[in-house]
Amino acid sequence: MSQKPGWLSARGIPWRRGRSRLVYDNPWISVSEHEATAPTGAQAVYGLVSFKNLALAILPIDAAGQVVLVGQHRFPFGDYSWEIPEGGGPKGEDPLAGARRELAEETGLAAAEWREILRLQLSNSVTDELAIGFLATGLAEIDTAAHADDTEDFALARVPFRQALDAAMAGHIRDALTVAMLLRAYHMAREGLLSDALTRAMLG
Template sequence: MTDGDRHEFRTTASRIEYEGAILALRVDDVVMPGDATAVREVVEHFGAVAIVAIDEHDQIVMVDQYRHPVGDRLWELPAGLLDEPGESPVAAAQRELMEETGLSARTWAVLVDAAVSPGMTDEAIRVFVAQDLQDIDRPDPEHEEADMHIHRIPLADAVRKVLNGDIVNATAIAGILALDVARRNDVALRSVDAPWSTRPTKLAQRRHPSGE
């Protein structure tokens, strides 16, 4: 099949079945090959950012926190939602790094973009690498973050934790392995304002149609 022969998956109807604080459930009628129509459920999401913050000793900053959907505490990167109207991804990453770890960074780049679970959700995440770290004041944490613990571990140890199953958070896996590969192969990273074609927009546009 050539690119010109590819089917156009048209949405003929769409409805919102549930609207929550940080997500929505949308149901679409989609035209399949052969002109049959199938129902597809889509979890709409704001999108998110995460940060691989690495210090001068090649240690990365990680957190462990309770995640209710899996009923466990997970090793994760500092991360957060893109739910502030008008806030750029890098500004959101800088805010989350400060709020979760009490750190700022002078040097930023895009490390990797990931579609989290494209079979069911439009959620996508942009992972930044942050360097030249500085300590700053951290706001008082709330909810799960009040039980969050901050760690610095060597990048090589983090890679091993991924491969032995201690780190299972998908965003952390992507960020840790991407940084390791980039450093080993001297890969030039993208600028903080690099295009991001898979960034979700539907939920944010419906909640904040003016962008404010």
């Protein structure tokens, strides 16, 4: 791992939090409103969406260099989205255990090798949601009940890694975690951070 550059250690004046009130709460998120003082000294009212689970993302790549993608309709944008397998895991649970479960539930697959490759803050101006991404290889089909959530209707596709990456770069794949994970894996392959066999399969 490269040494952290000095500019990353710079710290400014933090926000100061005052009184807060809970506006909304359900099993997955809460919304709170905070009286706050900005780093500039200005007074502000800050709305914060807090997530009760970690966001988990899995990039499954098979021996042929194909990525397993999940297709589903997404409520907020009202459109169809092709994504890598994703889900939520309780914050007290081992993230890898949650990732294994999500991969099995959404794709009917298990992976022999797992590697954490990414941690992200998602939309950190309004939420405290944290994401952890795993590369999953050595894929095998397992006997499991996919589509465990009764609100989910999935389609599955295996596509060459470069085709998935190109679709993301062209704007056809817009899910942030999927784009970030594809770019991270591409960077790792180009920098020699993956096995030679996997790199050859991914980059052709």
